[in-house]
Amino acid sequence: MTARSEILPALAEVFREHGYAGASLALISQATGLGKGSLYHLFPGGKAEMAACVLEEIDAWFETNLYRPLRERDPPERGISDMFDSVASYFRSGQRVCLVGVLALGTSRDLFAEAVRGYFARWVAALADALRRSGQDAAASTALAEEVVAQIQGAIVLARALDQPALFTRALATLRSRMATAAG
Amino acid sequence: MTARSEILPALAEVFREHGYAGASLALISQATGLGKGSLYHLFPGGKAEMAACVLEEIDAWFETNLYRPLRERDPPERGISDMFDSVASYFRSGQRVCLVGVLALGTSRDLFAEAVRGYFARWVAALADALRRSGQDAAASTALAEEVVAQIQGAIVLARALDQPALFTRALATLRSRMATAAG
DNA sequence: TGATTTTTGTACCGATCGGTACAAAGTTGT
DNA sequence: ACAACTTTGTACCGATCGGTACAAAAATCA
Numbered sequence: 001m002t003a004r005s006e007i008l009p010a011l012a013e014v015f016r017e018h019g020y021a022g023a024s025l026a027l028i029s030q031a032t033g034l035g036k037g038s039l040y041h042l043f044p045g046g047k048a049e050m051a052a053c054v055l056e057e058i059d060a061w062f063e064t065n066l067y068r069p070l071r072e073r074d075p076p077e078r079g080i081s082d083m084f085d086s087v088a089s090y091f092r093s094g095q096r097v098c099l100v101g102v103l104a105l106g107t108s109r110d111l112f113a114e115a116v117r118g119y120f121a122r123w124v125a126a127l128a129d130a131l132r133r134s135g136q137d138a139a140a141s142t143a144l145a146e147e148v149v150a151q152i153q154g155a156i157v158l159a160r161a162l163d164q165p166a167l168f169t170r171a172l173a174t175l176r177s178r179m180a181t182a183a184g
Numbered sequence: 185m186t187a188r189s190e191i192l193p194a195l196a197e198v199f200r201e202h203g204y205a206g207a208s209l210a211l212i213s214q215a216t217g218l219g220k221g222s223l224y225h226l227f228p229g230g231k232a233e234m235a236a237c238v239l240e241e242i243d244a245w246f247e248t249n250l251y252r253p254l255r256e257r258d259p260p261e262r263g264i265s266d267m268f269d270s271v272a273s274y275f276r277s278g279q280r281v282c283l284v285g286v287l288a289l290g291t292s293r294d295l296f297a298e299a300v301r302g303y304f305a306r307w308v309a310a311l312a313d314a315l316r317r318s319g320q321d322a323a324a325s326t327a328l329a330e331e332v333v334a335q336i337q338g339a340i341v342l343a344r345a346l347d348q349p350a351l352f353t354r355a356l357a358t359l360r361s362r363m364a365t366a367a368g
Numbered sequence: 369t370g371a372t373t374t375t376t377g378t379a380c381c382g383a384t385c386g387g388t389a390c391a392a393a394g395t396t397g398t
Numbered sequence: 399a400c401a402a403c404t405t406t407g408t409a410c411c412g413a414t415c416g417g418t419a420c421a422a423a424a425a426t427c428a
Contacts, residue, residue: 022206024384025387034406105341124342147358150339151331157337186375208415220377
């Protein structure tokens with residue numbers, strides 16, 4: 001009696017490491033310790049349902065730990081600062097890849113287009129909201145929010161490509177201080 | 185008698201669209217119009233050699249159109265400006281994905297680790313060189329160069345995820361003006 | 369033209385793919 | 399203990415994977 005939520009982390013890691021196409025049931029079975037029988041019992045929809053479930057959980061995590069604080073935390077600078085803490089820990093200081101980003105670049109984007117779009121749209125919207133609340137005008141807030149989210153995604157790519165996780169940490173620090181001056 | 189160079193563009197497009205794992209020989213055969221016989225005649229090493237060849241060509245293109253101008257163009261501001269033009273056209277104003285970025289995020293990074301690392305390392309180094317020549321101190325040049333390359337990669341991800349190619353164009357414009365003030 | 373070599377299409381290989389069937393094993397309620 | 403139900407492992411399915419063998423077909427050279 002294994003619950004879906006118990007194996008979602010392992011499942012997410014497989015998709016992150018191998019992408020949607022590369023995450024074979026054999027790999028998934030090995031990573032979760034569950035046979036095909038159990039997997040298809042938990043996820044009758046197969047791989048697609050597994051990935052959808054993982055995305056749902058990721059979205060929920062970001063909603064709780066990023067989006068909501070960004071929208072509601074007072075002063076808004078606190079929400080922004082917390083965002084950087086959460087991002088740093090979630091992406092393991094640059095050693096962990098963003099599954100949603102991976103899916104966005106691949107063909108599987110078509111399968112999960114809505115989830116992928118929503119993830120980034122909500123992130124940008126929440127961050128822009130915090131910026132607006134801190135005094136920026138609406139247009140500048142959205143532009144800066146897009147820039148910051150893109151910078152985070154790009155830093156993941158670059159840190160991974162150069163095998164320099166520290167680059168990711170540095171990028172976060174730079175963004176943090178830039179936003180402190182922008183928002184303060 | 186089809187030459188390797190003739191089919192490399194189609195080949196690159198398949199890898200870009202489907203990733204390394206997702207680019208099956210059936211897809212490759214269809215995209216290039218060549219049967220397996222011809223493919224394995226041109227690339228005895230199979231998929232791995234095809235991808236390596238594509239990466240080599242990409243690297244050569246960037247060397248000619250980006251890295252060298254960045255290092256040698258005078259004044260350096262010209263090289264930087266040309267870089268943005270080249271980047272905009274190469275990535276089809278945000279509608280085309282960066283294959284090297286895709287590989288960097290996937291497992292296939294291990295297979296092409298050196299090529300992936302070299303691509304980004306040379307880009308950052310060339311851009312940092314141009315910045316240094318334009319008067320920035322060495323440390324700031326490298327930091328800014330990493331930031332810019334990351335921003336470009338992130339903008340690709342974000343533009344694709346949100347299905348808003350214009351976001352990529354806007355990001356380039358922002359970077360361009362920021363660097364004009366930094367380098368000028 | 370005929371001999372030689374390069375290029376191509378097709379049939380095939382074992383392995384693995386995602387997914388299904390189903391019975392054994394485990395759990396639960398009584 | 400027994401029946402009802404849930405969870406799991408294993409065998410198997412057709413399809414497709416990357417790759418090989420090889421002969422027909424082109425092209426080249428004499």
